[in-house]
Amino acid sequence: MNETIFCPKCGSVMIPKKSDKKTYLVCPSCGYTDKKNKAVLEESKESKKEEISIIDEKETAQAALPKVEIECPRCHNKEAYFWTVQTRASDEAETRFYRCTKCNHTWREYS
Numbered sequence: 001m002n003e004t005i006f007c008p009k010c011g012s013v014m015i016p017k018k019s020d021k022k023t024y025l026v027c028p029s030c031g032y033t034d035k036k037n038k039a040v041l042e043e044s045k046e047s048k049k050e051e052i053s054i055i056d057e058k059e060t061a062q063a064a065l066p067k068v069e070i071e072c073p074r075c076h077n078k079e080a081y082f083w084t085v086q087t088r089a090s091d092e093a094e095t096r097f098y099r100c101t102k103c104n105h106t107w108r109e110y111s
């Protein structure tokens with residue numbers, strides 16, 4: 001089981017980086033550093049975190065995301081934004097995320 005944590009800014013996979021005896025999560029794409037997530041790293045050894053919760057943040061620039069015709073599993077709207085995130089192992093298939101344009105429900109799909 002991978003403990004994959006996504007950057008809340010750009011959606012890239014965050015990588016752990018050690019500094020001053022502490023482990024931070026750093027985004028290799030935009031440089032975002034999450035110092036709060038140290039606790040998450042330790043916790044996640046036992047309880048698997050809900051990865052998708054990060055995506056719920058309203059920060060993602062929806063206007064920049066492409067739209068696709070797909071049915072929302074929650075409200076059955078026929079249009080959603082989508083973006084892809086490469087998982088930690090680069091030979092793994094990328095994960096595609098969708099967010100309903102109507103109710104903002106977000107879900108994922110492995111391509």
Ligand SMILES: [Zn+2]
Pocket residue numbers: 007008009010011012027028029030031032
């Ligand atoms: Zn980032």
Ligand SMILES: [Zn+2]
Pocket residue numbers: 072073074075076077100101102103104105
């Ligand atoms: Zn919806």
